[in-house]
Amino acid sequence: MTALFRRVDETGRRPVRLVVDGHEIGALEGDTVLTALLTNGPRLRQNEFDGKPRAGFCLMGACQDCWVWTEGGEEIRACSTEVRDGMRIMTREVPWLNR
Amino acid sequence: MAEPVIVVGAGPAGTRAAQRLLQAGLRPVVIDENERQGGQIYRRQPENFIRPAEKLYGTEAARARALHADFESLRPHIDYRPGTTVWGVADEGLLSVRGSAITVQPFSAIIIASGATDRIMPLPGWTTPGVYSLGASQIALKAQACAIGGTPVFMGTGPLLYLVAWQYLRAGVTPAAVLDTSSLATRLRGLRGMMSRARVVVNGVRYMADLMRAGVKLHAGITPQRIEGREDGVTGVLWQDSRGRLRRTACDAVGTGYGLRAETQLADLLKCDFMFDRRFTQWRPQVDLDGRTSRQDVYLAGDGVLLRGADAAEAAGRLAACALLQDRTLPVATDEIEGLRGVIATMDRFAGGLAGAFPWPAHLAAALPDETVVCRCENVTAGDIRHAATALDSPEINRAKALMRPGMGRCQGRMCGLAAAEILAAARGVPVEQVGRIRTAAPLKPLPLDCRITP
Numbered sequence: 001m002t003a004l005f006r007r008v009d010e011t012g013r014r015p016v017r018l019v020v021d022g023h024e025i026g027a028l029e030g031d032t033v034l035t036a037l038l039t040n041g042p043r044l045r046q047n048e049f050d051g052k053p054r055a056g057f058c059l060m061g062a063c064q065d066c067w068v069w070t071e072g073g074e075e076i077r078a079c080s081t082e083v084r085d086g087m088r089i090m091t092r093e094v095p096w097l098n099r
Numbered sequence: 100m101a102e103p104v105i106v107v108g109a110g111p112a113g114t115r116a117a118q119r120l121l122q123a124g125l126r127p128v129v130i131d132e133n134e135r136q137g138g139q140i141y142r143r144q145p146e147n148f149i150r151p152a153e154k155l156y157g158t159e160a161a162r163a164r165a166l167h168a169d170f171e172s173l174r175p176h177i178d179y180r181p182g183t184t185v186w187g188v189a190d191e192g193l194l195s196v197r198g199s200a201i202t203v204q205p206f207s208a209i210i211i212a213s214g215a216t217d218r219i220m221p222l223p224g225w226t227t228p229g230v231y232s233l234g235a236s237q238i239a240l241k242a243q244a245c246a247i248g249g250t251p252v253f254m255g256t257g258p259l260l261y262l263v264a265w266q267y268l269r270a271g272v273t274p275a276a277v278l279d280t281s282s283l284a285t286r287l288r289g290l291r292g293m294m295s296r297a298r299v300v301v302n303g304v305r306y307m308a309d310l311m312r313a314g315v316k317l318h319a320g321i322t323p324q325r326i327e328g329r330e331d332g333v334t335g336v337l338w339q340d341s342r343g344r345l346r347r348t349a350c351d352a353v354g355t356g357y358g359l360r361a362e363t364q365l366a367d368l369l370k371c372d373f374m375f376d377r378r379f380t381q382w383r384p385q386v387d388l389d390g391r392t393s394r395q396d397v398y399l400a401g402d403g404v405l406l407r408g409a410d411a412a413e414a415a416g417r418l419a420a421c422a423l424l425q426d427r428t429l430p431v432a433t434d435e436i437e438g439l440r441g442v443i444a445t446m447d448r449f450a451g452g453l454a455g456a457f458p459w460p461a462h463l464a465a466a467l468p469d470e471t472v473v474c475r476c477e478n479v480t481a482g483d484i485r486h487a488a489t490a491l492d493s494p495e496i497n498r499a500k501a502l503m504r505p506g507m508g509r510c511q512g513r514m515c516g517l518a519a520a521e522i523l524a525a526a527r528g529v530p531v532e533q534v535g536r537i538r539t540a541a542p543l544k545p546l547p548l549d550c551r552i553t554p
Binding site for chain 1: 271509
């Protein structure tokens with residue numbers, strides 16, 4: 001899967017690892033969750049009404065189109081949440097919510 | 100008065116307001132949604148980033164550095180609450196949330212400096228991954244050192260279109276094209292007002308010249324048609340040139356915006372009186388010259404009420420604080436007030452020129468195909484809004500919202516509200532101000548399920 005975002009600078013930061021939908025990805029300290037996901041792939045989440053992929057829109061906390069989940073079920077706004085090493089993210093609703 | 104003054108927002112306006120209050124001996128509570136002070140235009144990069152201010156803020160580097168440094172010197176003396184979102188108002192005070200912790204903050208007065216978002220015109224295909232607001236395109240670069248793609252198209256209207264395209268070029272990403280709905284003739288009509296700030300116009304012309312020299316095509320007077328793409332991203336933009344010919348530009352991302360939209364929702368929750376501002380073609384709270392609203396304990400400053408840019412916001416923040424001090428019969432020199440009003444008057448002429456040069460293309464909303472998604476939260480379409488207008492006979496946007504849900508989603512109409520009103524007005528054949536504005540409801544932003552009130 002191609003990445004949506006490309007880094008143009010500030011690539012000398014300390015690497016961190018995240019687990020997204022069960023797969024490990026690499027990111028950099030200081031990345032937002034949105035940046036971490038979109039430098040690794042083309043999507044962030046899926047829209048609740050048509051199931052189609054979304055990748056955020058405003059990046060300033062206004063549009064609310066970048067909410068993802070932690071494996072614990074906590075919702076986080078990807079554009080305004082900084083990554084932490086070892087973070088475990090789900091881009092779809094955690095399965096127990098769908099049952 | 101025992102309760103503090105709250106300043107909402109720590110961008111240019113909020114920072115200067117807090118600074119002026121502190122000078123008068125008041126210790127404000129400053130609540131800001133961002134983790135770091137600066138607002139959007141002077142947004143700071145994370146602490147472990149090393150690019151110099153010149154690289155981030157260009158010609159405005161000195162202003163950005165001064166705003167950040169001045170705030171750092173305020174910090175020990177104010178009650179600063181970063182990463183905290185104001186979401187409601189109760190009898191007991193202002194409601195905010197950080198993580199899952201809700202705070203109820205009593206206040207004696209509030210200065211709102213909530214800034215603005217991009218003004219968005221929906222387009223078929225705009226929910227495809229890789230389509231971002233112009234502001235987002237800039238934030239990606241400034242705060243995360245990332246480009247939204249390798250060959251982005253920037254489409255819409257306004258000065259930000261050229262600034263962002265130029266910033267991408269400088270970062271090593273050559274835009275595929277810059278597509279502006281405003282024609283050259285329209286831009287010339289706004290030039291007179293804009294010449295009140297010749298330096299800014301010269302910068303803008305320089306950005307355009309640099310882009311053209313790099314081979315980036317700048318098209319004026321275009322009509323957007325559609326964004327093409329697949330599930331994994333954008334593949335191109337379909338548009339009509341000024342002569343009506345259909346054209347396609349291949350690209351892997353789109354940054355779009357049509358000027359700005361004042362973030363007025365908190366003033367609405369506080370029940371400030373609103374008016375329709377013909378110049379900016381949007382509703383906004385009513386204010387006097389210095390930022391007083393219809394409520395004696397609420398003041399407004401910056402782009403959250405009048406879209407005059409960051410320099411005006413700094414002056415307006417300080418002026419709103421002066422107004423508050425005057426209203427408490429604390430000493431404020433007349434010279435200070437007059438000086439700030441003078442600064443703002445210049446910015447105001449410039450803003451008027453800009454609004455004329457890069458007008459909101461309301462007619463595009465009326466022409467959107469029925470199947471176009473307008474509300475990206477809940478996928479309400481242009482056809483749904485027209486159905487509310489005609490078959491369901493909704494004369495007003497809140498009625499249409501109740502029936503078909505435009506503006507009902509998580510963003511509360513921040514992205515779709517202005518376009519939805521235009522679609523409704525066009526379908527009813529009335530001026531847009533007659534369909535009203537989407538009423539704000541708490542919570543302004545989503546709250547976590549496990550949130551709790553902390554003392």
